[in-house]
Amino acid sequence: MILITGATGSIGRSLAGQLRQAGAAFRALVRDEAKGRAMGCDFVVGDFDDPNSIIAALDGADRLFLNSAGAQPVDGEQPMIRQQKTVIDAARETGITHVVKVSVWQARQGAKLSQGAHGEIEEYLQASGLAWSLLQPAGFMQNFLTPEAFTSDGNLISSYGSTPVAHIDCHDIAACAAVLLAGSLAQEKAFVLTGPEALTDAEVADKVSSALGRPVGRAELPPDSLAAAMRSQGLPPRFADDVAFLVKEVAAGSQATTTTTVRDITGRPARTFDDFLAANLQSLRAVAAPPTP
Ligand SMILES: NC(=O)c1ccc[n+]([C@@H]2O[C@H](COP(=O)([O-])OP(=O)(O)OC[C@H]3O[C@@H](n4cnc5c(N)ncnc54)[C@H](OP(=O)(O)O)[C@@H]3O)[C@@H](O)[C@H]2O)c1
DSSP: OEEESSTTSHHHHHHHHHHHHHTOOEEEEESSHHHHHHHTSOEEEOOTTOHHHHHHHTTTOSEEEEOOOOOOSOSSSOHHHHHHHHHHHHHHHHTOOEEEEEOOTTOOTTOSHHHHHHHHHHHHHHTSSSEEEEEEEOSBGGGGGSGGGBOTTSOEEEOSTTOOBOOBOHHHHHHHHHHHHHTOSOSSEEEEEOOSSOBOHHHHHHHHHHHHTSOOOEEEOOHHHHHHHHHHTTOOHHHHHHHHHHHHHHHTTTTOOOOSHHHHHHSSOOOOHHHHHHHTHHHHHHHSOOOOO
């Protein structure tokens, strides 16, 4: 039986749906019982900050999908480091045989925010004695379903200049996780996951425009202006600077290439940005709505 952590998140929900369809035995870890009931599957209530609840949640499980929220606007250590180490310790204690962890592309010790946090957790997992697989995705297409992606007048906020980015649909990350959790592929490997194409912000805006049936422009927000805006919203200055640093890396081309890993693992092509927009039109309309005149 598989325990899905981060089950109410973008990847976790999709993974639960795909495992249900495949008839696999799984349980979802949720913090909020009402969210668990709404998922309509076997669930258990627990919190990464309560180690005993994680040990209890793992009872009867032999495989673990490890995922949590990304980087938080805090000054000190990223909470995911402590939280995911807690889950890894509990997995060792309860006899889990294989952990599939969501990480990030270019994760490494000492890097900023989620890249550094995932780098540290990856090393902890690799030293744990547990069998592991690492999913290292590019930026999520689902980021375009958040209000931060658009201005209040419905234009795309653009921080990557004319550099393409190989955004991936979380559905494909979940599909890769499902195959790996089934155990049919090699473990002890890191898989870099991207979408099938790398798109510039201008190309993304054009595609969003076609999907919504209205013009969608680009509102340029270079990384340093992004950091200034975050600071003016009261976010910790170091966090704002670190976000700007990572955005500059992407703007310099760190996610401009594609891999075939989704197809290699699942046997089918990764979803295109157009596929993603078609599948999420209602959510897109909700976040990218221009003000009514
Ligand atoms: N966004 C990107 O472009 C990108 C790119 C590469 C990698 N990543 C990585 O992807 C991961 C995020 O995946 P996602 O987008 O699927 O997640 P998500 O939608 O942000 O959801 C986070 C999940 O973690 C759960 N959670 C948070 N705190 C918890 C706690 N204390 N105890 C138990 N559960 C807790 C949340 O539950 P609740 O419903 O209770 O809040 C939710 O299910 C991060 O590790 C991030 O670094 C992101």
